[in-house]
Amino acid sequence: DADVTQTPRNRITKTGKRIMLECSQTKGHDRMYWYRQDPGLGLRLIYYSFDVKDINKGEISDGYSVSRQAQAKFSLSLESAIPNQTALYFCATSQSIAPRANTGELFFGEGSRLTVL
Amino acid sequence: GNSVTQMEGPVTLSEEAFLTINCTYTATGYPSLFWYVQYPGEGLQLLLKATKADDKGSNKGFEATYRKETTSFHLEKGSVQVSDSAVYFCALTPYGSSNTGKLIFGQGTTLQVKP
Secondary structure, three states: OOOEEEEOOEEEEOOOOOEEEEEEEOOOOOEEEEEEEEOOOEEEEEEEEEEOOEEEEOOOOOOOEEEEEEOOEEEEEEOOOOHHHOEEEEEEEEOOOOOOOOOOOOEEOOOEEEEEO | OOEEEEOOOOEEEEOOOOEEEOEEEEOOOOOEEEEEEEOOOOOEEEEEEEOOOOOEEEEOOEEEEOEOOOOEOOEEEOOOOHHHOEEEEEEEEOOOOOOOOOOEEOOOEEEEEEO
16 A cells, blocks of 8 residues: 555546545655646645644645645645646655754655646 | 756657756755656655765666756766656755755656667
8 A cells, every 4th residue: 555645546627616635644754745746847835734733835825725634634625626726736745854854855645636627 | 046957858768878867956055956756657756865065866776966066966877777767856955944844846857768
């Protein structure tokens, strides 16, 4: 079984619908992240969380919200999906090595491909 | 600001050819540098990293040297295999930004290796 699991793996929806992408991890890491990948743009950070009570916006958080339900679970919501949110979404985890420090190594899920029509 | 620029792809090579994928960065101070690889249908995984100037990261026959003077971290492999076909991402963690754990990625370079 994968250490970082994303559901659903593929989803097609319509403009205006609410969508939730879920991520769970068995690595025991404290940090979790949501990135989106677009062709030619690499990966861009949407939100990140240091622990259950510490959630932070990334560079492209508009139109998205997140919830850290437990240390192992981090979900991403699109309240009202629009076509330019069509992308491949990745959840990732990492382990801090000291308070607010990080090794830089992220562990990624397999991705959730979202298409908004 | 901080940014990473990779060479445009796709890169198409024959098996056993020499590979270079260029990566340059803009950052203040001394960022940590990484190469991630994404195989078809999978998430990204760390390939190698270097945390200070002149460090060489290596893994699975791939190497990259942290060059502060040229702000570069080029990926090389002496003899590629078909199984190396993937998308390669250069990335950095800005110096003093370990409090965010945030990685800044380049746009990715697709490598296709033909038998």
